[in-house]
Amino acid sequence: MTAKMMDTSMTMKGMQAMDAPAMGALVEACSACEQACTICADSMMSMDMMGADMMQCLSMCLDCADMSNTMMRLMLRPSGYDMPSMMAMMTACKTMATACADCCTMHAEMSEQCALCAQACMQLAEACEGMMTAMKAMS
Structure with missing residues (x-):
């Protein structure tokens, strides 16, 4: 649905169509990551004893x-896309998602x-990479 809405929005404004599947995948990954990170943080807050690594x-x-929420919101406003800014934001989002994945992986067993x-x-980091690849192909 999101991809269809974004494609329609860009067509109505006479903008060059972006890769709708890559955009949809990124928006969905941002939403899922935001939710997972929020639930994970809440879960950690309820732990009795939390060391410095868990606080981090x-x-x-x-x-x-x-970061996931901000990236998602930017992707939902295609009329304001500035290629260098979007690439920088996706790079930052990918970096943050990878760092968070690494941190949570250390606690995955417990x-x-x-x-x-x-x-x-990790799915968000992959979706960012996919969207960046699609955007590079457009330029």
């Missing part, structure tokens, strides 16, 4: 949730939420 992971999850969060973060 909690903070990383909250930051990644915010927390199912961390394992799922790591998976969602």
